[in-house]
């Protein structure tokens with residue numbers, strides 16, 4: 363696993379957990395403005411998900427690292443992102459851009475965290491699409507529970 367230096371975000375929580383993933387996926391950006399990216403091509407995406415909270419579960423976990431991997435890696439690895447129901451070809455907020463994919467990863471993680479009694483928060487998703495391009499998504503506090 364490639365090790366990277368991530369941007370840090372200030373938060374008020376006692377615990378902060380980070381999980382790295384990579385996944386190989388194809389995509390296309392369904393926009394005439396996307397140039398060569400309009401056509402199907404692939405990347406090895408690298409993601410870092412940051413979860414924070416004040417309470418631990420009965421295992422002493424903020425959230426199980428393995429559950430985060432199952433949610434993201436197992437869902438997207440060796441897929442075409444456009445085929446996943448979280449993406450579509452009409453709403454630009456749901457095109458599989460690096461920006462929207464980072465936000466959607468945060469939404470998928472938060473939906474799982476919302477099922478946990480200790481109520482941790484996904485506070486950052488770092489998503490690298492190419493060696494020269496990455497996005498950092500941080501859910502706004504006001505968007506908690508209704509992210510977009």
Ligand SMILES: Nc1nc2c(c(=O)[nH]1)N=C([C@H](O)[C@H](O)COP(=O)(O)OP(=O)(O)OP(=O)(O)O)CN2
Nearest residue numbers: 391396399403405458459460461491492493494495
């Ligand atoms: N703001 C965004 N711009 C672009 C996105 C995106 O998701 N958000 N995506 C793409 C393409 O999908 C492309 O795969 C990545 O583009 P790019 O960084 O330009 O890739 P290159 O390897 O060609 O970049 P170099 O500058 O040669 O390193 C395009 N834009």
Ligand SMILES: [Zn+2]
Nearest residue numbers: 389399403405
């Ligand atoms: Zn691409």
